Amino acid sequence: xxxxxxxxxxxxxxxxxxxxxxTLATPDGGELPSFVPGSHLxxxxxxxxxxxxxxxxxxxxxxxxxxxxxxxxxxxxxRWIHDLGVGDTVSALPPRSAFAPVATATKHLLIAGGIGxxxxxxxxxxxxxxxxxxxxxxxxxxxxxxxxxxVEELVAALPGGCVELLSDRAALLGRxxxxxxxxxxxxxxxxxxxxxxxxxxxxxxxxxxxPASRLHAERFGVDALDxxxxxxxxxxxxxxxxxxxxxVSLLDALDGAGVAVPRLCRQGVCGECRIPVxxxxxxxxxxxLTDEERRAGDAVMACVSRSLGPTLEVPL
Amino acid sequence: xxxxxxxxxSTRTSTPTSAASAEAALTPHQxxxxxxxxxxxxxxxxxxxxxxxxxxxxxxxxxxxxxxxxVEVDVEYRAELAERAAILRRDPGRHAVLPHMHAAxxxxxxxxxxxLAAAHPDRMxxxxxxxxxxxxxxxxxxxxxxxxxxxxxxxxxxxxxxxxLAWIAGQVQEDIVLLDQRNDSLWxxxxxxxxxxxxxxxxxxGMSFLEIHGPVPRLRExxxxxxxxxxxxxxxxxxxxRRTNWTLTIGRRLDVxxxxxxxxxxxxxMIADVDDATFGRLVHLRVEVQHLIRLPxxxxxxxxxxxxxxxxxxxxxxxxxxxxxxxxxxxxxEDMADYKGIIKYRDRAAAWLRAAGPGR
Numbered sequence: 001x002x003x004x005x006x007x008x009x010x011x012x013x014x015x016x017x018x019x020x021x022x023t024l025a026t027p028d029g030g031e032l033p034s035f036v037p038g039s040h041l042x043x044x045x046x047x048x049x050x051x052x053x054x055x056x057x058x059x060x061x062x063x064x065x066x067x068x069x070x071x072x073x074x075x076x077x078x079r080w081i082h083d084l085g086v087g088d089t090v091s092a093l094p095p096r097s098a099f100a101p102v103a104t105a106t107k108h109l110l111i112a113g114g115i116g117x118x119x120x121x122x123x124x125x126x127x128x129x130x131x132x133x134x135x136x137x138x139x140x141x142x143x144x145x146x147x148x149x150x151v152e153e154l155v156a157a158l159p160g161g162c163v164e165l166l167s168d169r170a171a172l173l174g175r176x177x178x179x180x181x182x183x184x185x186x187x188x189x190x191x192x193x194x195x196x197x198x199x200x201x202x203x204x205x206x207x208x209x210x211p212a213s214r215l216h217a218e219r220f221g222v223d224a225l226d227x228x229x230x231x232x233x234x235x236x237x238x239x240x241x242x243x244x245x246x247x248v249s250l251l252d253a254l255d256g257a258g259v260a261v262p263r264l265c266r267q268g269v270c271g272e273c274r275i276p277v278x279x280x281x282x283x284x285x286x287x288x289l290t291d292e293e294r295r296a297g298d299a300v301m302a303c304v305s306r307s308l309g310p311t312l313e314v315p316l
Numbered sequence: 317x318x319x320x321x322x323x324x325x326s327t328r329t330s331t332p333t334s335a336a337s338a339e340a341a342l343t344p345h346q347x348x349x350x351x352x353x354x355x356x357x358x359x360x361x362x363x364x365x366x367x368x369x370x371x372x373x374x375x376x377x378x379x380x381x382x383x384x385x386x387v388e389v390d391v392e393y394r395a396e397l398a399e400r401a402a403i404l405r406r407d408p409g410r411h412a413v414l415p416h417m418h419a420a421x422x423x424x425x426x427x428x429x430x431x432l433a434a435a436h437p438d439r440m441x442x443x444x445x446x447x448x449x450x451x452x453x454x455x456x457x458x459x460x461x462x463x464x465x466x467x468x469x470x471x472x473x474x475x476x477x478x479x480x481l482a483w484i485a486g487q488v489q490e491d492i493v494l495l496d497q498r499n500d501s502l503w504x505x506x507x508x509x510x511x512x513x514x515x516x517x518x519x520x521x522g523m524s525f526l527e528i529h530g531p532v533p534r535l536r537e538x539x540x541x542x543x544x545x546x547x548x549x550x551x552x553x554x555x556x557x558r559r560t561n562w563t564l565t566i567g568r569r570l571d572v573x574x575x576x577x578x579x580x581x582x583x584x585x586m587i588a589d590v591d592d593a594t595f596g597r598l599v600h601l602r603v604e605v606q607h608l609i610r611l612p613x614x615x616x617x618x619x620x621x622x623x624x625x626x627x628x629x630x631x632x633x634x635x636x637x638x639x640x641x642x643x644x645x646x647x648x649x650e651d652m653a654d655y656k657g658i659i660k661y662r663d664r665a666a667a668w669l670r671a672a673g674p675g676r
Contacts, residue, residue: 031444033554034423034612058613059453059470060426060444094554100615102498103416126613129471130419213499271550290500 004044005032009088010063015146018070019115020082021055024090025063032061037126038099038119038190038218041066043081044091050077051267053118053192053218054095055147057125064095067146069115098287099190099218101126106186107133109179111201113169113193114140117147119218123190124154127161136163137179139172139193169197176201180208192218219287228283231307235259236278237316244306251302259316261302268304275302279313282306346630348391351380353626355634356560356603360643364534364652366543371556371607378634385435386556386607387428387488388622393461396489396511396570403510403571404482409518410510410573413481413494417506420494420616421481422471427611427618428484429457459487481508488620490607493517495525495548495617502548502617504528509573511623513563513602514657516574533651553612558605563656564665565602568625587661592668596629599665601641628665632672642669 011023024041026032035058040051043066052066068081084090099119101108108127110120117138127134136151148165155161166172180189189210191201198217205215227247233254234241244253251273254261263273268286277300284294286301293299300312342350355377374384382388404410413421433442439460446456446467453470464487468475476483485492485508494506502525509517520528525548529541551557565572566583587598607620632638645666653659 036553036613036615062452094552096552097610097615100497103419103496103614103616104498126419 003094005092005094007064007090007092009084009086009090012084012086015067016140017143019067019144019146020070021065021067021146022081022084023063023065024092027089029062032064033094034058034060035095035122036097036100037122038101039095039097039122040119041095042093043077045077045080049093049266050075050081051096052081053099053122055118055121055150057129058095058122059129064092067115067118099192099216101132101190102188102216104186105132105188107135107184107188109183109187109189110134110136111172111176111189111191111193112136112138113172113191113197114144115146116191116193116197116218117151119192120190121147121150121154124151128154128157131159134158134161135179136161137166137172137175138163139166139169139197141168169194169200172197173200173204176204177208180205180210188214188216190216190218195219228306231309232311233307234279234311234313235316236313249303250300250306250312254302254316261316263303266303268301271301273302274299275314275316277312278315280311281308282312283308342630342633345391349624349626350630350633352382352388352390353377353379353624353631354382354560354603354605355379355637355640356562357640357644360640361647362562362644364532364540366540366547368544368547368557368559368608371558371609378636382605383558385431386558386609387431387435387490387620388605389432389436389439389461389489393489397462397486399570400508400510401486404508407575409575411479411482411485411508412518412521413479413506414496414522417481417494417496417616418473419471420496420611420614420618421479421484421506423611423614423616424492424494424618425480425484426455426470426613427609428488428490429455432459432487457487462487481506485510490620490622493619493621494611495619497549497615497617500549501525502545506616509621511570511621512573513565513604513623514572514574519574531655533655548608548617551608551610551617553610553615556607556609558607561604561606563602564658564662565600565625566598568600568627570623570625584657584660588664592671593629595664595668596632596672597627599628599661599668600625601628601631628668628672632669635674638669638672642666645669 007024008027009022010025013021015021035054037058040053041064042049042051052068054064055067056063056065068078070082071078101123110123112120120136134155136155138151152163155163166175189205191198198219202215202217230245232241232243233250242253242257244250251261251263261273261275268288271288277298282297282300283306285304288301371386374381429442432440441458443456445451445454447454455468455470457466473480491509491511492507493504493509495502496505504520504523507517525545566587569580572580603624605622609618611618631641645662648662653662
């Protein structure tokens with residue numbers, strides 16, 4: 001249904017220690033599809049497809065730019081990206097939006113940890129275009145500060161904009177209380193970084209009385225889900241049973257049994273691999289289903305979610 | 317989605333209908349409207365459904381085709397745009413853009429100009445950085461059909477003669493509603509709607525999607541509207557969808573908004589007293605082709621409503637359309653016919669179509 005983009009690597013730069021920025025363009029240099037701030041590009045690395053936040057401007061761009069932290073013990077996507085050179089070709093799906101700025105916000109408070117700065121860059125490009133009020137807190141370990149000059153330049157152009165660079169998570173959390181307590185009414189908070197840092201920021205905001213509707217988190221990237229308990233899935237369509245061992249996703253187990261389920265992101269974000277559940281209790285680990293849908297328990301995102309009990313039944 | 321048989325195989329009959337037999341042959345203008353008419357019924361029974369499908373694919377009909385482009389330009393283009401301009405002069409309340417929709421208005425403008433230029437390259441052209449200075453936000457729009465050449469800077473209202481959403485509404489026949497997404501809901505926060513079918517954009521602006529659809533019978537009970545709401549919230553850029561909706565309208569009247577009810581409301585009683593030839597000439601099948609587009613930069617949803625009107629006397633020249641429309645009208649439940657405002661004359665419309673067969 002969606003056309004895959006064939007892209008060419010036009011530049012490779014080291015953005016910081018272990019972080020590489022890759023610039024992608026169409027082979028003929030034409031316009032690329034616009035994207036919503038905070039969007040990610042799903043790149044077909046060898047093997048898994050990985051989602052990377054776009055760090056460039058989104059209005060009919062002539063290139064897409066992603067910055068990727070090398071994760072030595074990851075699934076291999078980041079190593080594959082780091083091995084790319086100028087002239088190499090890459091397949092990607094058009095950008096997908098899951099972390100958009102809220103149009104009614106009176107101010108945008110962006111909080112980034114490490115490589116979590118990446119979605120904030122496209123937020124800042126849009127903020128500059130539309131004159132939005134922005135404050136950025138950016139925590140990173142010494143040497144790992146990617147795009148520091150970029151964010152400073154983007155924010156400097158904004159009326160009242162400010163960037164604070166913090167040396168680590170403790171410094172960020174120490175600063176948070178005052179920042180959260182002094183925002184104008186109508187401020188929305190956006191946080192991206194390691195899972196524990198996101199959880200700490202959200203907990204501090206909730207403790208400070210921020211309503212959930214003003215809090216937005218982007219959990220991409222560095223945290224791998226735990227391998228999970230083994231279970232089996234009963235396919236009522238074919239009457240067969242498929243084992244899902246620990247460390248294997250329901251989606252991959254179904255693939256192995258010849259049951260094709262559509263998928264895009266494989267990270268529980270895009271919603272493509274939703275399958276119905278007729279018995280058993282899903283262990284939801286996705287970011288797609290609403291709380292109400294989770295409680296209903298009649299659907300599961302096969303890429304990341306599992307079963308609470310020993311068996312799950314699906315009408316496939 | 318419906319599970320309907322394929323498009324009927326019968327083709328258009330050249331035999332004038334009994335009611336229309338005194339009329340002259342169809343003009344090329346009328347022929348063009350019939351050829352592009354998006355006949356909406358895929359079965360002899362119509363009920364509400366979340367009938368969305370990917371946009372941009374051509375649908376063949378016994379008379380021609382529709383649906384190849386997201387923004388269609390037809391022989392009514394200049395006339396309908398002139399009518400929209402006149403309506404907006406009379407009643408500026410048909411246009412509203414809440415302040416937070418400014419970026420979405422520009423996003424709509426660029427998205428629709430690109431659609432127009434792609435679909436009609438012989439008559440419309442969009443050029444980036446026309447001066448060649450590297451200013452990537454600079455654009456030039458040329459529209460031969462309107463004799464318009466407009467240069468503008470993306471995001472800068474001072475480079476256009478009017479507010480950007482009002483300006484783009486002067487280039488497309490479609491009505492436009494923009495929905496903002498926040499707090500897990502969609503909000504109708506901007507639009508230019510001059511051809512509303514028995515509703516009022518000025519009344520609805522700022523309401524949530526679920527509130528706007530509250531009055532429609534059956535929708536909530538069937539879960540149609542909550543499913544549509546969930547679908548729209550997940551809609552991604554670059555994957556536009558479409559659906560059709562329909563009703564009957566008396567006279568070729570695009571503006572049957574609530575604001576003008578005193579002008580058109582009495583027609584529903586008047587139509588009972590006209591002779592058969594007048595009935596077939598006045599009663600129109602009104603079809604809306606609605607496109608649903610996640611705007612690619614602002615993340616608002618652009619909801620386009622394009623209205624097509626075909627009088628029964630011309631609809632009946634396509635026999636498959638005549639029979640299917642009669643069947644749908646005969647079967648339509650009372651509450652749906654009442655909500656559509658056609659309950660007083662839908663039985664006669666069905667009977668008129670049954671009687672209008674070829675060979676009469």
